[in-house]
Structures are given as C-alpha cells and as structure tokens.
Amino acid sequence: MSDTAQSSRRLTIKMGPTDDVAMALEQLRAGATVPVESAPGGPIVQVALIEDIPLGHKFALRDIRAGERIIKYNMEIGTALKDIPRGAWVGEHNLE
Amino acid sequence: MKKILGYQRPDGQVGIRNHIALVYTNDCAKVTARHVAAIAPNTHVFGWPHGCHWSQDAFNKLVALCSHPNVGGAVIFGIGCERIRAADVAAQVAKTGKPTGWVNIEEGGGTIKAIEAGLRHVLRITREASDAPRVELAPQDLILAVDCAASDSTSGLASNPATGVAVDFHVDRGAITYFLDVPEELIGCGDCLAARACSHTVAAELRKVASVAPDDPKIKPPYGNIRGGITTFREKAAGALAKSGTRPIQGVITDFTRPTKGGLYLVSAPPDAWTNDSDPQCVQIMAACGAHLVVETTGCGTVTGGVVAPVIKVCANPDTCAREPDNIDVDISGIIKGEMSIVDAGQIIYDEVMAVAAGRLTHAEILGHFED
Numbered sequence: 001m002s003d004t005a006q007s008s009r010r011l012t013i014k015m016g017p018t019d020d021v022a023m024a025l026e027q028l029r030a031g032a033t034v035p036v037e038s039a040p041g042g043p044i045v046q047v048a049l050i051e052d053i054p055l056g057h058k059f060a061l062r063d064i065r066a067g068e069r070i071i072k073y074n075m076e077i078g079t080a081l082k083d084i085p086r087g088a089w090v091g092e093h094n095l096e
Numbered sequence: 097m098k099k100i101l102g103y104q105r106p107d108g109q110v111g112i113r114n115h116i117a118l119v120y121t122n123d124c125a126k127v128t129a130r131h132v133a134a135i136a137p138n139t140h141v142f143g144w145p146h147g148c149h150w151s152q153d154a155f156n157k158l159v160a161l162c163s164h165p166n167v168g169g170a171v172i173f174g175i176g177c178e179r180i181r182a183a184d185v186a187a188q189v190a191k192t193g194k195p196t197g198w199v200n201i202e203e204g205g206g207t208i209k210a211i212e213a214g215l216r217h218v219l220r221i222t223r224e225a226s227d228a229p230r231v232e233l234a235p236q237d238l239i240l241a242v243d244c245a246a247s248d249s250t251s252g253l254a255s256n257p258a259t260g261v262a263v264d265f266h267v268d269r270g271a272i273t274y275f276l277d278v279p280e281e282l283i284g285c286g287d288c289l290a291a292r293a294c295s296h297t298v299a300a301e302l303r304k305v306a307s308v309a310p311d312d313p314k315i316k317p318p319y320g321n322i323r324g325g326i327t328t329f330r331e332k333a334a335g336a337l338a339k340s341g342t343r344p345i346q347g348v349i350t351d352f353t354r355p356t357k358g359g360l361y362l363v364s365a366p367p368d369a370w371t372n373d374s375d376p377q378c379v380q381i382m383a384a385c386g387a388h389l390v391v392e393t394t395g396c397g398t399v400t401g402g403v404v405a406p407v408i409k410v411c412a413n414p415d416t417c418a419r420e421p422d423n424i425d426v427d428i429s430g431i432i433k434g435e436m437s438i439v440d441a442g443q444i445i446y447d448e449v450m451a452v453a454a455g456r457l458t459h460a461e462i463l464g465h466f467e468d
Contacts, residue, residue, distance in 0.1 A: 009433070009434040010434035011434075013253055015252070015253060023249060023253055023325065025253075025432050025433075025434065026432075054325065055249075055325075055432075056248060056249025056250055056253070056324055056325035056413075057249065057325040058325065058327070072331055072334060073252075073331075073334035073335065073337075073338070075284060075285070075287070075288060075330070075334050076284065076330065077284070077327070077328050077330040077331035077334060078313055078327065078328040078330055078331065079313065090327070091322075091325070091327050092316070092322055092327050095327045095328065096313040096314070096327075096328065
C-alpha cells in the first residue's frame with residue numbers, strides 16, 4: 001500500500017477540498033487512525049479518532065473553536081456550539 | 097442503447113408512457129374518479145383534493161398534467177358547484193388534440209350515472225389513445241428531472257453526487273433537465289447557485305429563490321436526517337444540490353411552461369400549486385413542467401412513485417438496499433462499500449434512465465405506486 005493510497009476499502013470521504021469535516025463510510029471506533037483523502041487525487045491525511053463515528057456521520061479534521069463556522073461541500077453548514085477537537089464526532093450536540 | 101419508441105400525440109409531443117388520466121377537480125369528485133379507476137384498469141387518478149375555491153395555479157397544474165405527452169387522454173370529474181370547472185379543464189386539454197371528456201356529478205345525476213358516463217369516456221378515449229403512432233424519441237428530447245426524497249447522509253455523499261454525474265451527461269446532450277429543491281433545501285446555497293447561473297438575471301432569480309426559507313440555525317431537520325448524519329438545514333441543502341451536477345443553470349421555472357432552450361433548470365413551483373410539500377408532490381410538480389421521468393434519490397428508503405412520470409429510485413445506503421430491495425431500482429451502495437466510484441455510479445443511473453424511457457417499468461410502477 002503506497003503512502004498516497006487508501007486501503008482497499010475506503011473508510012472516509014471528504015466532500016470538498018476546503019471542508020472542516022469528513023464523513024465515515026462505516027462505523028468507526030474511537031482510537032482508530034483513519035486515512036482521509038484531502039482532495040480528489042490529493043494527499044492522504046491520517047486522523048486519529050477520539051470518539052466513535054456512526055456510518056454517514058461527520059468528524060472534525062482540525063481543532064474547531066466554539067463559534068467558528070464549519071465548512072462542508074466547500075460551503076458553510078453551521079456554527080460550532082462548543083470547542084471540537086480534531087477527530088471528534090460532529091453532530092447535533094456540537095453543531096447548529 | 098435501445099431506441100426510445102414513444103407515443104406521439106396530436107400536438108406532436110412524444111411521451112414514454114400512454115396513461116389515461118382520471119382527474120378530480122376538487123375533494124368531492126375524488127371518490128367517483130376512484131370508483132371508475134377501480135373498474136377500468138390502466139387508468140391513473142390524480143387531482144386537486146381541496147374545496148370549492150378558485151386556484152389559478154391548481155387549474156394550470158391539472159391542465160399541464162393532462163396535456164403531458166405521457167398522457168394519452170383524460171376524463172375530468174367535477175362535483176359541479178366548484179370554481180375549478182371540469183368542463184373548463186377539459187376544454188384546455190382538448191386544445192392539444194388529445195381525446196378528453198368531462199363529467200359533472202351533480203348535473204349528471206349522482207354517483208352511479210357519473211361512473212357510467214366516466215366509463216364511456218374511458219372506453220372511447222382509451223381506444224383512441226391506444227392508436228397513438230409509435231415514433232422514436234431522440235435522447236436529447238427526453239426531459240429528465242431529479243429529486244431527493246427521504247434523505248440521509250448517504251444521499252449527500254453518494255446518491256446525489258452520482259445523480260449529478262448523470263445530470264451532466266444529459267445536459268451535455270442539449271436536453272432539458274430539471275432539478276427541484278423546495279425552499280428549505282436551498283438554505284445557504286445562494287452563492288453556489290448564482291455562481292452557476294448563465295446570466296446576471298438568472299443569478300438574481302436563483303438568489304431570490306434561495307432566500308425564501310429562513311436561514312435559522314435553531315430550526316432542525318427531521319429526525320430521520322439527524323439520525324442519518326445530516327445536522328443542519330444548510331448541510332442538507334448542500335448535499336441536495338449535489339444532484340444538480342456541475343453545469344450552468346439556465347433559469348428558474350416557476351410556472352408550468354416548458355423552456356424552449358435545452359439545459360439545466362431549477363424548478364420552484366408556485367406556492368399555491370402544492371397540496372402538501374411531499375415527495376410525490378415534488379414529482380408531480382416536475383411532471384407538470386413536462387418531465388418525462390424522474391430520478392429520485394433516497395437514503396431512508398421511500399417507496400413512492402408518480403402518476404404521470406415514472407420514478408426511478410436510486411439508493412446508496414447499503415442497509416436500505418438490503419432492507420428494501422423491492423422498491424429500489426438502482427443500488428449504488430457500492431460507493432459506500434468502497435467498491436464503486438461516483439462516476440461509475442452516475443453511468444449506471446444514466447443507463448437506467450434510458451432503459452426506463454425505452455419501456456422498462458420501474459419498481460414503483462409495477463407495485464402500483466402512482467401516488468397522487
């Protein structure tokens with residue numbers, strides 16, 4: 001497996017190159033380190049998950065401060081309700 | 097690719113189905129229309145399930161649906177005392193040259209006589225519609241519409257982007273293609289839409305439509321969306337917009353007239369044309385604008401179809417596809433499983449569009465899902 005390739009089964013997907021979050025393509029567990037393709041055909045970034053991420057749900061790709069806008073699909077989808085560390089689950093509890 | 101052999105109507109339009117429509121102009125005529133449908137197979141009932149008052153948008157929608165090239169003929173049922181008169185609807189539809197009839201239930205003598213009169217119209221109209229010449233419909237003359245229904249996170253990350261690929265294929269042929277988003281599905285999308293507009297005028301129209309729904313972070317999406325991973329309406333809107341592909345947007349359709357120029361259009365129906373902001377209603381609105389068929393992406397697994405335009409269900413959620421295979425036409429859960437690319441999935445969707453146009457029946461049609 002090369003440095004720039006994901007494993008044979010893709011685990012995550014990032015919708016836009018400037019996004020703050022990526023999504024889990026299967027149930028992911030806290031403690032796992034998962035590859036994220038930062039842009040189509042671009043370099044792979046490894047992200048350590050600090051919480052379980054359900055299928056289809058989001059996790060943070062960077063430390064996000066409370067009150068910051070969160071980008072997905074290259075557009076603002078809402079605001080962080082509290083500080084969200086990199087690798088944390090992003091959902092109704094911390095995004096509005 | 098199989099040729100699309102369509103049904104030619106007297107006004108020259110070509111449809112991909114040959115439906116006989118039984119239309120009720122208000123709530124009081126609905127049961128009579130359904131009684132006729134119960135006796136005569138191959139008829140499809142739709143109408144305006146409201147009261148007596150006039151609605152220009154409702155009148156226009158009923159005329160547009162009956163005038164649709166997928167409809168071979170129509171019988172209009174009215175109770176007799178409402179403002180949307182069955183005779184008036186029938187007169188407008190008759191201008192297309194297709195066979196029509198109308199029944200006034202009160203003047204005609206009540207339920208039994210109305211059923212009898214309706215059936216005689218059905219007999220005459222169906223015979224004539226079944227003689228419609230069969231002519232080839234060029235793919236670029238097929239009007240495709242796309243919609244999302246019962247979305248979850250897989251809609252925004254897989255089935256909508258894949259549908260967007262299919263939309264790009266079709267728009268590149270020069271065909272008219274519609275995407276529909278209700279106002280809540282356009283929250284926060286003004287800039288994205290305007291950037292794709294073919295002109296400043298269209299950009300302004302798109303921004304206006306995108307600003308209709310309140311952009312209030314306190315308003316939450318439905319439970320099914322949250323459970324599926326969609327947290328805000330803005331996120332839902334961004335995921336929904338992915339089904340429109342990447343090509344320029346030629347305009348916003350706000351009534352039921354078909355554009356003359358090919359390309360991609362946002363359908364934003366007049367508010368009084370809706371009876372309920374539901375998925376079957378979205379399909380019906382796009383059919384009223386002339387869509388021959390509709391691709392509907394679903395995450396949670398909706399089962400609905402449409403009365404005039406067939407509905408192709410596309411799903412990328414592996415659980416839903418395994419749980420509801422009877423209702424899903426195109427299973428692209430391979431994207432989520434990491435086995436299929438979004439582009440490949442888009443081609444599979446487009447192949448299904450062409451097959452359904454050429455006569456393949458959708459799951460919804462076979463199972464009788466002709467939701468009004």
